[in-house]
Amino acid sequence: MLEKLSSGLKDALRKIAKSGYIDKATVDELVKDIQRTMLASDVNVKLVFELTEKIKKRALDEKPKSGMTPREHMVNIVYEELVNFVGKKPEIMIRPGKILFVGLFGSGKTTSIGKLAKFYQKKGLRPALIGCDVHRPAAMDQLKQIAEQLNVPYYISKDTKDAVKIARTGLEQLRKNDILIFDSSGRDALDGELAKELKELGKMIQADEVILAIPADLGQAAGKQASEFNKLVGITGIFLTKMDGTARGGGAISACAATNSPVKFIGVGEKLDALEVFEPERFISRLIGFGDLQSLIEKAKEAIEPGKAEEMADKFTSGKFTMEDFYEQLKSMGKMGSLKSIMDMMPGMGGMKLPKGVDLAKQEDKMKKWKFIIESMTKKERADPDLIDSSRITRIAKGSGTQESDVRELIKNYNQSKKMMKMFSGGSMKRGMMSRFAKKFKGM
Ligand SMILES: Nc1nc2c(ncn2[C@@H]2O[C@H](COP(=O)(O)OP(=O)(O)OP(=O)(O)O)[C@@H](O)[C@H]2O)c(=O)[nH]1
Ligand SMILES: [Mg+2]
Incomplete structure (x- = not known):
């Protein structure tokens, strides 16, 4: 994932590691290289320039810490600023609670619910799934299939179009489980109808976490979507899906960070274990080698x-x-x-x-x-x-x-x-x- 961005940044840093000494020209060249590769990966222009300004300023102003060579210092500045750029280390709830998943059509909600259930199973908690997607006929069966695959309890109902009612019954029936994860309907856009349904659902469930699923191939548009959903239903974190096989993930992550919506998980495949907790340090570390x-x-x-x-x-x-x-x-x-x-x-x-x-x-x-x-x-x-x-x-x-x-x-x-x-x-x-x-x- 993000091969282009990764190899671009690696090349830029290797140049630094190889250069004889660091002067203004070297810093300028590094900054240009970083700009070029990030813009090509759909990161927002304004954000890119803010980032490289910071890098440049620190590179020219700060003295290397003791024991650090100028080259190590330079590489370190780039690393630190990139980590800041993609957001803070997210808090992941590891205790009993309720999680509501929201997101547009096909964003990967139901699949990600399965991944998260598996994640909690591995942590020794007992998750259960509740299907509140009343719009797409096959949605209930999809959730059921995932629950059976993981061997976790679930509640679905095909008899009603009332999502709040399903949530209430599911909550009563599955109360004994540690983590209740609620699926919800998608829409083509965040329209009034979806907003109303999600608000009511949110009010009934009183979830500890409201997770928004966004496909990473949206790129920069992810930031806008995150802030719209946040205004309407109040999200606590983002599950960035389909990070595998898209070059636009860097754009999506940085756009979310810029709108103060923490990316908590990333989905890196269709299988249920294709989940990673998003950790800025580890992510950037891997990205730049x-x-x-x-x-x-x-x-x-x-x-x-x-x-x-x-x-x-x-x-x-x-x-x-x-x-x-x-x-x-x-x-x-x-x-x-x-x-x-x-x-x-x-x-x-x-x-x-x-x-x-x-x-x-x-x-x-x-x-x-x-x-x-x-x-x-x-x-x-x-x-x-x-x-x-x-x-x-x-x-x-x-x-x-x-x-x-x-x-x-x-x-x-x-x-x-x-x-x-x-x-x-x-x-x-x-x-x-x-x-x-x-x-x-x-x-x-
Ligand atoms: N490659 C890849 N595919 C994914 C990932 N997450 C989900 N998908 C695929 O995306 C498609 C849609 O996923 P769903 O989980 O059904 O999405 P949804 O948001 O529940 O969709 P609706 O219920 O129709 O709104 C499926 O084909 C999934 O296999 C991911 O991280 N990587
Ligand atoms: Mg679904």
Whole structure:
């Protein structure tokens, strides 16, 4: 869902993560990128400009918090402002109570009622459904079918067109259940007739929650619909349905937030478990891949502690690179996750094609094996790998559950690396690979 918006924002932020430093031109470019991608996703022009003004102002005025690089700071500002932009974290009622669903024709009311009933079942509450849609003949059967599928009690009646009467009887009969969810009729538009019916229904039920179902493919128009319904019947939250497969969801969410109608749930499919509680932080985090960016920064910091990288670089360049150091390096790589996931997390590298013949998975298996092999060496052997003769190789292979050829390959690799380091040692290459590698992460 929202693939276009997501990839647009990700691209904009990756540019930032890759840029050497942040100046006014970088900020301007970022702001333009964000505007372009949001407008293309049907977010309201005025809202977009308000948002990017805030981002720009903060980016130019605020100093990075201690320990944060300018790039992290910039990414963080965008994240925080986007979270504010889509609304507050909604309060979800997790206790016994009554919920009335309202919405226009085909907005997804009845399906969403099923999803919500299932949601409450999982929370250990006992929901029951009451069908007050007296206009569409098949509506009662649809509700019944959903109730039976979930194995929850329900009340429907095909004998009357009086929605209030059904609600009253249902309420009496199903009183013992924790959560009573009431379906209601839809209309093509919120006309006087629907408004009257909903008002009466609302008065009788005295619901704790009045949830409005709006299809996300309405885009910006969702905000207007939300405020109209709110004025007439007083809604407590929005269930944004059909978020799957629409590019206009970003427009719908931000429009609702702008009219102060909290989106509480989003529907992401036709099945009854296709419900998500709307959490702004999580939503934006996923949208921009914030978690991945952050965890890469965190992991890189953990894996390569400050000072350690310099020390390693010195060892590299002085040729005093022992098997122990080699082991440390393998461990650091392991801490950061699989090679593939590291690649995916690197800004701009996620989709990169590797040269032919490079097989990351194979390389990773090899690295894992090498770790086991080094673990089976004695301290002495690690400090001075020249000690390792063929009988020691046999022992190490047995101890690590690998083949003798694996042990030989590792030693060969280690010796080659060491030889290369020696060649590089002396002056010009003092700032070694590791050091640059570490800087790259620290600066991100
Ligand atoms: N893809 C997708 N389809 C959905 C979602 N929610 C509902 N639908 C579909 O939308 C259509 C209408 O859903 P209903 O639940 O019958 O809508 P309603 O508001 O009760 O409709 P009326 O009772 O006629 O007013 C159905 O085909 C549902 O399967 C969703 O989150 N994603
Ligand atoms: Mg319905």
